[in-house]
Amino acid sequence: MVDRLPLHRFAEFLPLGDADMRAIRALGEPPVDYPRHGVLRREGEAPRHIYLLLSGWVGASVLLPGGERQIVKIHLPGDLLGTSSMCLARAADTLNALTPVSVSRIPLGAFGALFASSPRFAASMFLSVQRERVALMDRLAAVGRTSAIARVAALLLDLDERLRAAGLAGDDGFEMPVTQEQIGDHLGLTAVHVNRVFRQLVDGALIARNRQRIELLDLARLRSVSARQVRATTQDPGWLLGNGAA
Amino acid sequence: MVDRLPLHRFAEFLPLGDADMRAIRALGEPPVDYPRHGVLRREGEAPRHIYLLLSGWVGASVLLPGGERQIVKIHLPGDLLGTSSMCLARAADTLNALTPVSVSRIPLGAFGALFASSPRFAASMFLSVQRERVALMDRLAAVGRTSAIARVAALLLDLDERLRAAGLAGDDGFEMPVTQEQIGDHLGLTAVHVNRVFRQLVDGALIARNRQRIELLDLARLRSVSARQVRATTQDPGWLLGNGAA
Protein backbone atom coordinates (compact mmCIF):
# COMPACT_ATOMS: atom_id res chain seq x y z
CA MET A 1 0.00 0.00 0.00
CA VAL A 2 1.03 3.53 -0.65
CA ASP A 3 1.93 5.71 2.23
CA ARG A 4 0.29 9.08 2.77
CA LEU A 5 -3.16 7.81 2.01
CA PRO A 6 -5.73 10.51 2.64
CA LEU A 7 -7.44 8.91 5.60
CA HIS A 8 -8.75 12.01 7.33
CA ARG A 9 -12.34 11.05 6.64
CA PHE A 10 -12.10 7.82 8.61
CA ALA A 11 -11.41 9.57 11.87
CA GLU A 12 -13.51 12.69 11.39
CA PHE A 13 -15.87 11.67 14.18
CA LEU A 14 -13.88 9.35 16.41
CA PRO A 15 -10.17 9.09 16.92
CA LEU A 16 -9.10 5.60 15.94
CA GLY A 17 -6.38 3.56 17.54
CA ASP A 18 -3.25 2.32 15.85
CA ALA A 19 -4.71 -1.11 15.28
CA ASP A 20 -7.74 0.32 13.55
CA MET A 21 -5.65 2.66 11.44
CA ARG A 22 -3.43 -0.23 10.41
CA ALA A 23 -6.49 -2.24 9.49
CA ILE A 24 -7.80 0.67 7.45
CA ARG A 25 -4.54 0.94 5.58
CA ALA A 26 -4.77 -2.73 4.77
CA LEU A 27 -8.31 -2.39 3.47
CA GLY A 28 -7.62 -1.10 0.00
CA GLU A 29 -6.11 -2.73 -3.03
CA PRO A 30 -3.15 -1.12 -4.79
CA PRO A 31 -4.04 2.22 -6.39
CA VAL A 32 -5.51 2.27 -9.86
CA ASP A 33 -5.56 5.28 -12.15
CA TYR A 34 -8.38 6.38 -14.40
CA PRO A 35 -8.25 9.09 -17.03
CA ARG A 36 -10.69 11.96 -17.09
CA HIS A 37 -14.12 10.67 -18.13
CA GLY A 38 -13.17 7.21 -16.99
CA VAL A 39 -15.91 5.19 -15.30
CA LEU A 40 -15.05 3.56 -12.00
CA ARG A 41 -18.36 1.84 -11.77
CA ARG A 42 -21.59 2.05 -13.68
CA GLU A 43 -25.02 2.15 -12.09
CA GLY A 44 -26.85 -1.12 -12.44
CA GLU A 45 -23.75 -3.19 -11.79
CA ALA A 46 -23.68 -5.41 -8.73
CA PRO A 47 -21.70 -3.48 -6.12
CA ARG A 48 -18.72 -5.51 -5.01
CA HIS A 49 -16.38 -2.76 -3.93
CA ILE A 50 -16.25 0.68 -2.52
CA TYR A 51 -13.45 3.05 -3.43
CA LEU A 52 -11.13 5.33 -1.55
CA LEU A 53 -10.40 8.38 -3.65
CA LEU A 54 -6.67 9.11 -3.43
CA SER A 55 -6.45 12.01 -5.81
CA GLY A 56 -8.63 13.79 -8.34
CA TRP A 57 -12.35 14.51 -8.42
CA VAL A 58 -15.14 12.00 -8.99
CA GLY A 59 -18.79 12.66 -9.70
CA ALA A 60 -21.45 10.25 -8.50
CA SER A 61 -24.46 10.54 -10.74
CA VAL A 62 -27.88 9.03 -11.15
CA LEU A 63 -29.37 8.63 -14.60
CA LEU A 64 -33.07 9.19 -15.15
CA PRO A 65 -35.07 7.22 -17.69
CA GLY A 66 -35.37 10.29 -19.91
CA GLY A 67 -31.60 10.58 -20.13
CA GLU A 68 -31.32 13.45 -17.66
CA ARG A 69 -28.51 13.18 -15.21
CA GLN A 70 -28.25 14.27 -11.61
CA ILE A 71 -24.83 14.45 -10.05
CA VAL A 72 -25.61 13.54 -6.47
CA LYS A 73 -22.15 14.17 -5.07
CA ILE A 74 -18.88 15.67 -6.13
CA HIS A 75 -16.23 13.64 -4.37
CA LEU A 76 -12.87 15.03 -3.37
CA PRO A 77 -9.69 13.20 -2.35
CA GLY A 78 -10.15 11.23 0.86
CA ASP A 79 -13.79 10.50 0.19
CA LEU A 80 -15.16 6.98 0.22
CA LEU A 81 -17.04 6.39 -3.01
CA GLY A 82 -19.95 4.14 -3.78
CA THR A 83 -20.91 3.35 -0.22
CA SER A 84 -24.59 4.19 -0.59
CA SER A 85 -25.07 1.30 -3.00
CA MET A 86 -23.86 -1.19 -0.39
CA CYS A 87 -27.50 -1.72 0.54
CA LEU A 88 -28.62 -2.45 -3.03
CA ALA A 89 -28.52 -5.37 -5.40
CA ARG A 90 -27.54 -3.04 -8.23
CA ALA A 91 -25.58 0.16 -7.81
CA ALA A 92 -27.67 3.32 -7.86
CA ASP A 93 -24.99 5.70 -9.02
CA THR A 94 -22.31 5.85 -11.65
CA LEU A 95 -18.86 6.95 -10.55
CA ASN A 96 -17.28 9.20 -13.14
CA ALA A 97 -13.75 10.57 -13.08
CA LEU A 98 -14.07 14.33 -13.47
CA THR A 99 -10.29 14.63 -13.63
CA PRO A 100 -7.59 12.01 -13.91
CA VAL A 101 -7.96 10.14 -10.64
CA SER A 102 -6.27 7.55 -8.52
CA VAL A 103 -8.40 5.25 -6.38
CA SER A 104 -7.94 2.25 -4.16
CA ARG A 105 -10.67 -0.36 -4.39
CA ILE A 106 -11.94 -1.87 -1.17
CA PRO A 107 -13.77 -5.21 -1.40
CA LEU A 108 -17.03 -5.19 0.51
CA GLY A 109 -15.86 -8.26 2.39
CA ALA A 110 -12.80 -6.47 3.71
CA PHE A 111 -14.89 -3.51 4.78
CA GLY A 112 -17.40 -5.84 6.43
CA ALA A 113 -14.75 -7.76 8.31
CA LEU A 114 -13.42 -4.60 9.88
CA PHE A 115 -16.91 -3.26 10.50
CA ALA A 116 -17.83 -6.45 12.35
CA SER A 117 -14.66 -6.63 14.38
CA SER A 118 -14.16 -3.01 15.36
CA PRO A 119 -17.09 -1.24 17.00
CA ARG A 120 -15.12 1.96 16.84
CA PHE A 121 -14.72 1.69 13.10
CA ALA A 122 -18.39 0.77 12.76
CA ALA A 123 -19.47 3.78 14.78
CA SER A 124 -17.17 6.01 12.80
CA MET A 125 -18.60 4.83 9.49
CA PHE A 126 -22.14 5.08 10.77
CA LEU A 127 -21.70 8.72 11.68
CA SER A 128 -19.96 9.48 8.41
CA VAL A 129 -22.89 8.13 6.48
CA GLN A 130 -25.29 10.17 8.55
CA ARG A 131 -23.19 13.21 7.78
CA GLU A 132 -23.48 12.46 4.08
CA ARG A 133 -27.19 12.18 4.52
CA VAL A 134 -27.37 15.60 6.12
CA ALA A 135 -25.35 17.02 3.23
CA LEU A 136 -27.86 15.49 0.85
CA MET A 137 -30.74 16.97 2.82
CA ASP A 138 -29.16 20.39 2.58
CA ARG A 139 -28.63 19.99 -1.11
CA LEU A 140 -32.18 18.87 -1.62
CA ALA A 141 -33.32 22.00 0.20
CA ALA A 142 -31.09 24.12 -2.00
CA VAL A 143 -32.27 22.56 -5.25
CA GLY A 144 -35.89 22.48 -4.21
CA ARG A 145 -36.17 25.87 -2.64
CA THR A 146 -33.46 28.30 -3.71
CA SER A 147 -32.64 30.28 -6.82
CA ALA A 148 -29.95 29.42 -9.33
CA ILE A 149 -27.54 31.97 -7.96
CA ALA A 150 -27.97 30.68 -4.42
CA ARG A 151 -27.23 27.15 -5.56
CA VAL A 152 -24.06 28.11 -7.36
CA ALA A 153 -22.89 30.17 -4.40
CA ALA A 154 -23.59 27.28 -2.07
CA LEU A 155 -21.62 24.90 -4.27
CA LEU A 156 -18.61 27.20 -4.35
CA LEU A 157 -18.66 27.64 -0.58
CA ASP A 158 -19.03 23.92 -0.06
CA LEU A 159 -16.11 23.08 -2.31
CA ASP A 160 -13.95 25.75 -0.76
CA GLU A 161 -14.66 24.42 2.69
CA ARG A 162 -14.08 20.80 1.78
CA LEU A 163 -10.90 21.49 -0.14
CA ARG A 164 -9.60 23.44 2.82
CA ALA A 165 -10.44 20.57 5.17
CA ALA A 166 -8.48 18.26 2.92
CA GLY A 167 -5.62 20.76 2.69
CA LEU A 168 -6.11 21.29 -1.03
CA ALA A 169 -7.14 24.94 -1.29
CA GLY A 170 -4.86 27.93 -1.03
CA ASP A 171 -5.83 31.46 -0.13
CA ASP A 172 -5.91 32.44 -3.76
CA GLY A 173 -8.85 30.26 -4.74
CA PHE A 174 -8.96 26.76 -6.15
CA GLU A 175 -9.13 24.88 -9.41
CA MET A 176 -12.59 23.67 -10.29
CA PRO A 177 -12.03 21.01 -12.92
CA VAL A 178 -15.67 20.64 -13.82
CA THR A 179 -17.56 21.75 -16.91
CA GLN A 180 -20.54 24.04 -16.62
CA GLU A 181 -22.70 21.22 -17.84
CA GLN A 182 -21.55 19.09 -14.91
CA ILE A 183 -22.23 21.94 -12.53
CA GLY A 184 -25.70 22.14 -14.02
CA ASP A 185 -26.23 18.43 -13.53
CA HIS A 186 -25.20 18.87 -9.93
CA LEU A 187 -27.47 21.83 -9.22
CA GLY A 188 -30.47 21.02 -11.36
CA LEU A 189 -29.76 23.75 -13.92
CA THR A 190 -28.79 23.88 -17.56
CA ALA A 191 -25.24 24.61 -18.60
CA VAL A 192 -26.38 27.81 -20.29
CA HIS A 193 -27.94 29.11 -17.15
CA VAL A 194 -24.94 28.16 -15.03
CA ASN A 195 -22.89 30.30 -17.35
CA ARG A 196 -25.16 33.28 -16.90
CA VAL A 197 -25.10 32.88 -13.14
CA PHE A 198 -21.32 32.82 -13.10
CA ARG A 199 -21.36 36.04 -15.06
CA GLN A 200 -23.65 37.55 -12.43
CA LEU A 201 -21.31 36.49 -9.65
CA VAL A 202 -18.30 37.90 -11.44
CA ASP A 203 -20.09 41.14 -12.32
CA GLY A 204 -21.14 41.50 -8.70
CA ALA A 205 -17.50 41.00 -7.62
CA LEU A 206 -18.48 38.01 -5.51
CA ILE A 207 -15.97 35.79 -7.24
CA ALA A 208 -13.17 36.02 -9.77
CA ARG A 209 -12.70 33.50 -12.49
CA ASN A 210 -9.71 32.66 -14.63
CA ARG A 211 -10.26 29.61 -16.77
CA GLN A 212 -11.19 26.98 -14.21
CA ARG A 213 -9.66 28.76 -11.29
CA ILE A 214 -12.16 30.25 -8.88
CA GLU A 215 -11.47 32.80 -6.23
CA LEU A 216 -14.06 33.71 -3.66
CA LEU A 217 -13.79 37.45 -3.24
CA ASP A 218 -16.59 38.19 -0.82
CA LEU A 219 -17.32 35.31 1.50
CA ALA A 220 -19.84 37.22 3.58
CA ARG A 221 -21.96 38.16 0.61
CA LEU A 222 -21.61 34.72 -0.91
CA ARG A 223 -22.87 33.18 2.29
CA SER A 224 -25.80 35.48 2.39
CA VAL A 225 -26.90 34.78 -1.17
CA SER A 226 -26.29 31.05 -0.73
CA ALA A 227 -28.80 30.45 2.06
CA ARG A 228 -26.45 27.75 3.23
CA GLN A 229 -26.53 26.33 6.73
CA VAL A 230 -23.35 25.80 8.68
CA ARG A 231 -23.45 22.41 10.36
CA ALA A 232 -21.32 21.70 13.38
CA THR A 233 -20.64 18.02 13.88
CA THR A 234 -21.06 16.44 17.27
CA GLN A 235 -18.16 16.85 19.66
CA ASP A 236 -18.98 13.88 21.82
CA PRO A 237 -20.05 10.78 19.95
CA GLY A 238 -18.91 8.56 22.81
CA TRP A 239 -22.47 7.42 23.42
CA LEU A 240 -22.25 5.42 20.21
CA LEU A 241 -19.50 3.31 21.73
CA GLY A 242 -21.59 2.40 24.70
CA ASN A 243 -19.81 4.92 26.92
CA GLY A 244 -22.45 7.57 26.95
CA ALA A 245 -24.92 8.36 29.67
CA ALA A 246 -27.06 5.40 28.77
CA MET B 1 -43.54 -1.04 26.55
CA VAL B 2 -46.41 -1.52 24.23
CA ASP B 3 -46.73 -4.74 22.36
CA ARG B 4 -47.14 -4.80 18.61
CA LEU B 5 -44.50 -2.20 18.01
CA PRO B 6 -43.89 -1.71 14.32
CA LEU B 7 -40.37 -3.05 14.18
CA HIS B 8 -40.27 -4.18 10.58
CA ARG B 9 -37.70 -1.57 9.65
CA PHE B 10 -35.12 -2.94 12.08
CA ALA B 11 -34.87 -6.25 10.32
CA GLU B 12 -35.35 -5.11 6.74
CA PHE B 13 -31.80 -6.05 5.83
CA LEU B 14 -30.76 -8.69 8.33
CA PRO B 15 -32.85 -11.09 10.34
CA LEU B 16 -32.21 -10.39 14.01
CA GLY B 17 -32.11 -12.95 16.76
CA ASP B 18 -34.44 -13.03 19.76
CA ALA B 19 -31.93 -11.34 21.99
CA ASP B 20 -31.52 -8.45 19.60
CA MET B 21 -35.26 -8.10 19.14
CA ARG B 22 -35.75 -8.06 22.88
CA ALA B 23 -33.08 -5.41 23.20
CA ILE B 24 -34.78 -3.36 20.49
CA ARG B 25 -38.08 -3.58 22.33
CA ALA B 26 -36.36 -2.31 25.43
CA LEU B 27 -34.81 0.62 23.60
CA GLY B 28 -37.76 2.96 23.57
CA GLU B 29 -39.43 4.91 26.33
CA PRO B 30 -43.19 4.60 26.85
CA PRO B 31 -45.19 5.99 23.92
CA VAL B 32 -45.99 9.68 23.82
CA ASP B 33 -48.73 11.23 21.74
CA TYR B 34 -48.56 14.48 19.83
CA PRO B 35 -51.44 16.29 18.16
CA ARG B 36 -51.36 17.29 14.52
CA HIS B 37 -48.88 20.12 14.03
CA GLY B 38 -47.11 19.10 17.21
CA VAL B 39 -43.34 19.42 17.15
CA LEU B 40 -41.36 16.41 18.30
CA ARG B 41 -38.10 18.22 17.99
CA ARG B 42 -37.00 21.50 16.56
CA GLU B 43 -33.93 22.01 14.39
CA GLY B 44 -31.14 23.67 16.28
CA GLU B 45 -31.79 21.73 19.47
CA ALA B 46 -29.10 19.41 20.71
CA PRO B 47 -30.14 15.93 19.60
CA ARG B 48 -30.47 13.66 22.61
CA HIS B 49 -32.97 11.16 21.28
CA ILE B 50 -34.17 9.47 18.19
CA TYR B 51 -37.79 8.46 17.82
CA LEU B 52 -39.62 5.35 16.71
CA LEU B 53 -42.81 6.33 14.96
CA LEU B 54 -45.58 4.07 16.20
CA SER B 55 -48.52 5.58 14.38
CA GLY B 56 -49.28 8.63 12.29
CA TRP B 57 -47.21 10.60 9.80
CA VAL B 58 -44.28 12.88 10.58
CA GLY B 59 -42.55 15.34 8.30
CA ALA B 60 -38.87 16.06 8.72
CA SER B 61 -38.12 19.51 7.40
CA VAL B 62 -35.24 21.87 7.01
CA LEU B 63 -35.78 25.59 7.25
CA LEU B 64 -33.86 27.97 5.01
CA PRO B 65 -32.75 31.43 6.15
CA GLY B 66 -35.31 33.03 3.88
CA GLY B 67 -38.11 31.16 5.62
CA GLU B 68 -38.61 28.60 2.86
CA ARG B 69 -39.11 25.09 4.04
CA GLN B 70 -38.00 21.81 2.52
CA ILE B 71 -39.59 18.65 3.80
CA VAL B 72 -36.76 16.18 3.45
CA LYS B 73 -38.71 13.09 4.39
CA ILE B 74 -42.26 12.03 5.03
CA HIS B 75 -42.05 9.40 7.73
CA LEU B 76 -44.57 6.58 8.08
CA PRO B 77 -45.20 4.27 11.03
CA GLY B 78 -42.22 2.08 11.79
CA ASP B 79 -39.69 4.68 10.69
CA LEU B 80 -36.87 5.82 12.91
CA LEU B 81 -36.95 9.61 13.10
CA GLY B 82 -34.19 12.07 13.63
CA THR B 83 -31.30 9.71 13.08
CA SER B 84 -29.47 11.89 10.59
CA SER B 85 -28.82 14.52 13.25
CA MET B 86 -26.99 12.00 15.42
CA CYS B 87 -23.79 13.24 13.81
CA LEU B 88 -24.45 16.90 14.58
CA ALA B 89 -24.16 19.20 17.56
CA ARG B 90 -27.52 20.75 16.68
CA ALA B 91 -30.32 18.95 14.91
CA ALA B 92 -30.63 19.73 11.22
CA ASP B 93 -34.30 18.97 10.83
CA THR B 94 -37.52 19.72 12.62
CA LEU B 95 -39.88 16.81 13.22
CA ASN B 96 -43.46 17.85 12.67
CA ALA B 97 -46.52 15.74 13.32
CA LEU B 98 -48.52 15.76 10.09
CA THR B 99 -51.30 13.83 11.81
CA PRO B 100 -51.86 12.97 15.44
CA VAL B 101 -48.96 10.66 16.15
CA SER B 102 -47.62 8.29 18.74
CA VAL B 103 -43.88 7.94 19.15
CA SER B 104 -41.46 6.21 21.44
CA ARG B 105 -38.34 8.18 22.28
CA ILE B 106 -35.02 6.37 22.25
CA PRO B 107 -32.15 7.97 24.14
CA LEU B 108 -28.98 8.10 22.08
CA GLY B 109 -27.17 6.30 24.85
CA ALA B 110 -29.50 3.33 24.66
CA PHE B 111 -29.14 3.20 20.91
CA GLY B 112 -25.38 3.45 21.23
CA ALA B 113 -25.16 0.69 23.81
CA LEU B 114 -26.96 -1.71 21.52
CA PHE B 115 -25.00 -0.54 18.50
CA ALA B 116 -21.74 -1.19 20.31
CA SER B 117 -22.74 -4.57 21.68
CA SER B 118 -24.52 -6.12 18.73
CA PRO B 119 -22.64 -6.15 15.42
CA ARG B 120 -25.78 -7.46 13.78
CA PHE B 121 -27.80 -4.51 14.96
CA ALA B 122 -25.02 -2.15 13.93
CA ALA B 123 -24.86 -3.66 10.47
CA SER B 124 -28.61 -3.50 10.17
CA MET B 125 -28.72 0.17 11.08
CA PHE B 126 -25.81 0.97 8.81
CA LEU B 127 -27.58 -0.49 5.81
CA SER B 128 -30.83 1.23 6.72
CA VAL B 129 -29.13 4.58 6.74
CA GLN B 130 -27.52 3.88 3.40
CA ARG B 131 -30.97 3.03 2.08
CA GLU B 132 -32.26 6.38 3.30
CA ARG B 133 -29.38 8.00 1.56
CA VAL B 134 -30.27 6.34 -1.71
CA ALA B 135 -33.86 7.51 -1.29
CA LEU B 136 -32.58 11.02 -0.81
CA MET B 137 -30.42 10.72 -3.92
CA ASP B 138 -33.44 9.67 -5.93
CA ARG B 139 -35.47 12.53 -4.59
CA LEU B 140 -32.72 14.98 -5.35
CA ALA B 141 -32.70 13.67 -8.91
CA ALA B 142 -36.47 14.06 -9.11
CA VAL B 143 -36.48 17.59 -7.75
CA GLY B 144 -33.46 18.67 -9.75
CA ARG B 145 -34.29 17.09 -13.04
CA THR B 146 -37.96 16.22 -13.48
CA SER B 147 -41.17 18.13 -14.10
CA ALA B 148 -43.76 18.92 -11.49
CA ILE B 149 -46.09 16.16 -12.66
CA ALA B 150 -43.30 13.61 -12.52
CA ARG B 151 -42.49 14.58 -8.95
CA VAL B 152 -46.06 14.29 -7.78
CA ALA B 153 -46.45 10.93 -9.49
CA ALA B 154 -43.24 9.72 -7.91
CA LEU B 155 -44.42 10.80 -4.48
CA LEU B 156 -47.71 8.96 -4.84
CA LEU B 157 -46.00 5.79 -5.99
CA ASP B 158 -43.49 6.01 -3.18
CA LEU B 159 -46.14 6.45 -0.52
CA ASP B 160 -48.24 3.64 -1.96
CA GLU B 161 -45.29 1.32 -1.91
CA ARG B 162 -44.19 2.21 1.59
CA LEU B 163 -47.69 2.03 3.03
CA ARG B 164 -48.09 -1.37 1.47
CA ALA B 165 -44.80 -2.54 2.97
CA ALA B 166 -46.05 -1.42 6.37
CA GLY B 167 -49.41 -3.09 5.78
CA LEU B 168 -51.25 0.23 5.82
CA ALA B 169 -52.64 0.54 2.29
CA GLY B 170 -55.64 -1.26 0.91
CA ASP B 171 -56.42 -1.92 -2.72
CA ASP B 172 -58.74 1.05 -2.84
CA GLY B 173 -56.12 3.68 -2.30
CA PHE B 174 -54.87 5.37 0.82
CA GLU B 175 -55.41 8.42 2.97
CA MET B 176 -52.88 11.16 2.40
CA PRO B 177 -53.16 13.39 5.44
CA VAL B 178 -50.98 16.12 4.06
CA THR B 179 -51.87 19.58 2.77
CA GLN B 180 -50.96 20.64 -0.72
CA GLU B 181 -48.63 23.18 0.78
CA GLN B 182 -46.76 20.39 2.56
CA ILE B 183 -46.61 18.40 -0.65
CA GLY B 184 -45.16 21.48 -2.28
CA ASP B 185 -42.55 21.82 0.44
CA HIS B 186 -41.65 18.20 -0.11
CA LEU B 187 -41.34 18.43 -3.89
CA GLY B 188 -39.98 21.93 -4.32
CA LEU B 189 -43.22 23.35 -5.73
CA THR B 190 -45.80 25.87 -4.61
CA ALA B 191 -49.11 24.75 -3.20
CA VAL B 192 -50.91 26.38 -6.11
CA HIS B 193 -48.96 24.41 -8.63
CA VAL B 194 -49.39 21.17 -6.72
CA ASN B 195 -53.10 21.75 -6.98
CA ARG B 196 -52.92 22.20 -10.73
CA VAL B 197 -50.84 19.08 -11.14
CA PHE B 198 -53.34 17.03 -9.14
CA ARG B 199 -56.03 18.30 -11.48
CA GLN B 200 -53.97 17.13 -14.43
CA LEU B 201 -53.55 13.70 -12.90
CA VAL B 202 -57.25 13.41 -12.18
CA ASP B 203 -58.23 14.70 -15.63
CA GLY B 204 -55.88 12.17 -17.18
CA ALA B 205 -57.50 9.39 -15.14
CA LEU B 206 -54.17 8.51 -13.58
CA ILE B 207 -55.56 8.90 -10.09
CA ALA B 208 -58.85 9.50 -8.33
CA ARG B 209 -59.19 11.83 -5.41
CA ASN B 210 -61.85 12.13 -2.78
CA ARG B 211 -60.93 14.59 -0.11
CA GLN B 212 -57.57 13.30 1.13
CA ARG B 213 -58.09 9.79 -0.16
CA ILE B 214 -55.97 8.94 -3.18
CA GLU B 215 -56.48 6.02 -5.49
CA LEU B 216 -53.88 5.15 -8.09
CA LEU B 217 -55.88 4.21 -11.17
CA ASP B 218 -53.17 3.57 -13.71
CA LEU B 219 -49.95 2.38 -12.13
CA ALA B 220 -48.24 1.75 -15.45
CA ARG B 221 -48.80 5.25 -16.70
CA LEU B 222 -47.96 6.77 -13.33
CA ARG B 223 -44.67 4.93 -13.36
CA SER B 224 -43.87 6.14 -16.79
CA VAL B 225 -44.57 9.80 -16.04
CA SER B 226 -42.77 9.55 -12.70
CA ALA B 227 -39.33 8.64 -14.06
CA ARG B 228 -38.86 6.74 -10.83
CA GLN B 229 -36.27 4.04 -10.39
CA VAL B 230 -37.11 0.77 -8.74
CA ARG B 231 -34.40 -0.15 -6.28
CA ALA B 232 -33.91 -3.74 -5.20
CA THR B 233 -32.14 -4.06 -1.88
CA THR B 234 -29.28 -6.46 -1.45
CA GLN B 235 -30.23 -10.05 -0.79
CA ASP B 236 -26.99 -11.05 0.84
CA PRO B 237 -25.58 -8.52 3.26
CA GLY B 238 -23.68 -11.26 5.11
CA TRP B 239 -20.36 -9.69 4.14
CA LEU B 240 -21.09 -6.89 6.58
CA LEU B 241 -21.02 -9.37 9.45
CA GLY B 242 -17.59 -10.61 8.53
CA ASN B 243 -19.04 -13.72 6.88
CA GLY B 244 -18.62 -12.67 3.31
CA ALA B 245 -15.98 -13.72 0.89
CA ALA B 246 -13.46 -11.43 2.43
Place this chain on the structure above:
DNA sequence: CGTGCATTTGAGAAGAATCAATGCCCGTGG
Protein backbone atom coordinates in the same frame (compact mmCIF):
# COMPACT_ATOMS: atom_id res chain seq x y z
C1' DC C 1 -73.67 29.85 11.32
C1' DG C 2 -69.44 32.10 11.59
C1' DT C 3 -64.48 31.41 11.56
C1' DG C 4 -60.40 29.58 9.86
C1' DC C 5 -57.74 26.69 7.23
C1' DA C 6 -57.30 24.55 2.79
C1' DT C 7 -58.41 24.17 -1.94
C1' DT C 8 -59.42 26.00 -6.31
C1' DT C 9 -59.17 29.17 -10.17
C1' DG C 10 -57.61 33.18 -12.88
C1' DA C 11 -54.27 36.57 -14.66
C1' DG C 12 -49.86 38.11 -15.20
C1' DA C 13 -44.78 37.94 -14.17
C1' DA C 14 -40.44 35.80 -13.79
C1' DG C 15 -36.86 32.57 -13.72
C1' DA C 16 -34.91 29.12 -16.17
C1' DA C 17 -35.04 26.24 -20.37
C1' DT C 18 -34.49 25.83 -25.21
C1' DC C 19 -32.73 26.82 -29.65
C1' DA C 20 -29.17 28.64 -32.29
C1' DA C 21 -24.77 31.00 -33.33
C1' DT C 22 -20.34 32.31 -32.41
C1' DG C 23 -15.99 32.29 -30.20
C1' DC C 24 -12.16 30.42 -27.73
C1' DC C 25 -8.63 27.15 -26.32
C1' DC C 26 -5.85 23.42 -27.34
C1' DG C 27 -4.28 19.20 -29.21
C1' DT C 28 -3.39 16.91 -33.70
C1' DG C 29 -1.69 16.09 -38.09
C1' DG C 30 -0.24 17.80 -42.43
Place this chain on the structure above:
DNA sequence: CCACGGGCATTGATTCTTCTCAAATGCACG
Protein backbone atom coordinates in the same frame (compact mmCIF):
# COMPACT_ATOMS: atom_id res chain seq x y z
C1' DC D 1 4.19 26.39 -38.38
C1' DC D 2 -0.34 26.50 -39.35
C1' DA D 3 -4.91 24.76 -40.62
C1' DC D 4 -8.40 21.90 -38.68
C1' DG D 5 -11.57 19.92 -35.40
C1' DG D 6 -13.59 18.96 -30.98
C1' DG D 7 -15.08 20.27 -26.66
C1' DC D 8 -16.52 24.13 -23.89
C1' DA D 9 -17.92 28.65 -22.97
C1' DT D 10 -20.53 32.58 -24.18
C1' DT D 11 -24.30 35.33 -25.84
C1' DG D 12 -28.84 36.44 -27.90
C1' DA D 13 -33.68 35.57 -28.85
C1' DT D 14 -37.59 33.15 -27.67
C1' DT D 15 -40.49 29.89 -25.17
C1' DC D 16 -42.35 27.50 -21.28
C1' DT D 17 -42.93 25.96 -16.83
C1' DT D 18 -43.71 27.44 -12.59
C1' DC D 19 -44.34 31.28 -9.34
C1' DT D 20 -46.78 35.21 -7.49
C1' DC D 21 -50.65 37.71 -6.35
C1' DA D 22 -55.41 37.86 -5.64
C1' DA D 23 -59.88 36.38 -4.95
C1' DA D 24 -63.48 33.02 -4.41
C1' DT D 25 -65.05 28.73 -2.84
C1' DG D 26 -65.56 24.85 0.14
C1' DC D 27 -65.34 22.22 4.15
C1' DA D 28 -64.82 21.15 9.15
C1' DC D 29 -65.52 22.46 13.72
C1' DG D 30 -66.86 24.97 17.57
